[in-house]
Amino acid sequence: MMEFWSATWGDAATVVGILVSLGGLGWAITEARGARSASQAAQTAADETRDQIARHLQTVDLQRAIGLIQLVKTLHDNSQWEAAREHYQTLREMLTGIIVRCPEHQTEFRERLTTARTEIRLMEDFVRERFVAGITEHDRSRLNQNLNNIQSDLEELASAMGFGDSQGETK
Amino acid sequence: MSQLDNILEGLIERTTNGTLKWSRTVESNQFVTSVDTISVVVRELPVGGWVIPTSYRLEILDEMGETIEVIGPGEESNNRTQQVGRLYILARHSALDVQSTLAKLAKALES
Numbered sequence: 084m085m086e087f088w089s090a091t092w093g094d095a096a097t098v099v100g101i102l103v104s105l106g107g108l109g110w111a112i113t114e115a116r117g118a119r120s121a122s123q124a125a126q127t128a129a130d131e132t133r134d135q136i137a138r139h140l141q142t143v144d145l146q147r148a149i150g151l152i153q154l155v156k157t158l159h160d161n162s163q164w165e166a167a168r169e170h171y172q173t174l175r176e177m178l179t180g181i182i183v184r185c186p187e188h189q190t191e192f193r194e195r196l197t198t199a200r201t202e203i204r205l206m207e208d209f210v211r212e213r214f215v216a217g218i219t220e221h222d223r224s225r226l227n228q229n230l231n232n233i234q235s236d237l238e239e240l241a242s243a244m245g246f247g248d249s250q251g252e253t254k
Numbered sequence: 255m256s257q258l259d260n261i262l263e264g265l266i267e268r269t270t271n272g273t274l275k276w277s278r279t280v281e282s283n284q285f286v287t288s289v290d291t292i293s294v295v296v297r298e299l300p301v302g303g304w305v306i307p308t309s310y311r312l313e314i315l316d317e318m319g320e321t322i323e324v325i326g327p328g329e330e331s332n333n334r335t336q337q338v339g340r341l342y343i344l345a346r347h348s349a350l351d352v353q354s355t356l357a358k359l360a361k362a363l364e365s
Contacts, residue, residue, distance in 0.1 A: 175319060182291055197288035198277055200319050205279045229280045
């Protein structure tokens with residue numbers, strides 16, 4: 084019996100060693116997985132926070148643009164066309180700022196803002212072309228209608244961002 | 255076929271199959287759409303100051319809103335001019351939602 088153990092001790096020790104190693108390897112893999120999922124969870128949380136902050140800033144910018152549209156409508160009503168033209172430019176710059184900061188995946192959001200910005204550019208051209216000859220009531224009505232459409236669109240986008248209320252009433 | 259011709263063809267195709275929506279603008283003879291951050295504006299122009307509109311203008315604006323390309327009267331390629339005219343008609347149908355209005359009218363007349 085002793086002979087048998089003497090002869091096979093080395094083999095038995097090897098088997099036990101392998102088993103212990105496998106156990107250790109399993110434990111190490113489990114720990115590594117846990118650490119990786121913890122790291123992934125932290126990354127996901129960081130991404131979500133960054134996304135939320137970006138969306139919040141977009142909403143704030145959109146609300147500022149909506150407020151400016153309201154001001155431009157008042158300028159139209161008072162025939163302050165020069166001042167209105169300056170604000171068209173500011174409005175376009177504001178929209179450009181939102182567009183360039185827009186996350187890559189928000190394609191539809193970007194397209195709607197880009198269209199709104201171009202519509203404002205066309206309004207600017209419209210006022211410039213008609214300014215000398217005089218802007219008629221019909222022109223004013225078309226301009227305000229166009230601004231109302233843009234305002235509604237921006238309010239819809241701000242609301243879709245999920246940060247609550249849109250200000251600025253549509254005239 | 256040039257890059258501009260390809261772009262025109264793509265715009266026509268996407269407007270025809272309804273994946274590209276056009277919007278009204280302050281001018282009733284002018285429509286706008288955007289593909290990502292690039293805008294396209296099509297406009298029907300009066301010829302020689304008369305009110306008979308027969309020519310068209312297409313303008314492409316880059317991501318900063320600057321005009322980068324214009325196709326309009328004086329264009330050498332007759333085919334390109336015709337394509338802009340075709341795109342204008344499709345853009346108008348899209349922006350004014352002509353199909354929907356016609357469907358409503360047809361339904362109202364049936365009842």
